[in-house]
Amino acid sequence: MVERFPVLDLGHRPKISPAGWRLTLKGAVERPQRIDRTQLNTLPMVDITCDIHCVTRWTRLDVPWRGVRLRDVLALAGPRPEARHALLHGMDGYSANLPLELLMADDTLLAIAADGKPLGTEHGGPVRALVPSRYFWKSSKWLVAISLHADDEPGFWETRGYHNEGDPFREQRYAGSKT
Numbered sequence: 001m002v003e004r005f006p007v008l009d010l011g012h013r014p015k016i017s018p019a020g021w022r023l024t025l026k027g028a029v030e031r032p033q034r035i036d037r038t039q040l041n042t043l044p045m046v047d048i049t050c051d052i053h054c055v056t057r058w059t060r061l062d063v064p065w066r067g068v069r070l071r072d073v074l075a076l077a078g079p080r081p082e083a084r085h086a087l088l089h090g091m092d093g094y095s096a097n098l099p100l101e102l103l104m105a106d107d108t109l110l111a112i113a114a115d116g117k118p119l120g121t122e123h124g125g126p127v128r129a130l131v132p133s134r135y136f137w138k139s140s141k142w143l144v145a146i147s148l149h150a151d152d153e154p155g156f157w158e159t160r161g162y163h164n165e166g167d168p169f170r171e172q173r174y175a176g177s178k179t
């Protein structure tokens with residue numbers, strides 16, 4: 001268990017100002033979009049508290065987050081019927097894949113704040129993904145694009161030996177895990 005908030009990434013931390021941030025919604029969507037912060041702010045803000053689990057075995061309990069539900073953002077683009085999978089792209093060249101179903105979950109957010117403060121660059125600010133039901137590697141920092149796909153495509157860690165699904169309660173850390 002950790003008290004402070006560890007920082008973990010590939011080491012290149014892109015500086016993005018809130019005003020300069022854009023999110024591209026592309027792939028299997030009816031209406032491709034480029035969303036800015038003003039549009040994001042028109043969507044309902046929600047507060048959730050959740051635990052985060054890094055695959056390298058640290059866990060931080062009861063982190064308060066604020067953000068917009070990813071499904072509300074996706075509704076602006078309208079997933080096409082064949083869309084089943086998604087990639088969440090970070091500005092550092094990172095990506096993580098998830099089933100579209102999980103992007104629709106109540107607690108899957110585009111987070112803009114944690115611990116009562118706007119997200120700092122080190123934690124993926126101004127906007128990161130937050131997917132509480134998966135290991136934290138699925139929560140892309142510096143989120144700048146979401147692409148929807150008919151077929152599953154592995155992301156950065158999923159092509160480097162991490163489990164495709166990454167459910168912490170099933171301990172799905174690495175590819176080859178039995179669950």
Ligand SMILES: Nc1nc2c(c(=O)[nH]1)N[C@H]1C(S)=C(S)[C@@H](COP(=O)(O)O)O[C@H]1N2
Nearest residue numbers: 006007008009010054090094123137140141
């Ligand atoms: N864009 C991007 N997102 C990322 C990463 C990264 O390297 N780049 N690392 C992932 C991993 S492995 C973890 S554990 C968490 C760490 O988030 P934190 O630095 O805010 O603790 O971010 C995830 N999201």
Ligand SMILES: [Mo]
Nearest residue numbers: 054055056137
């Ligand atoms: Mo991680």
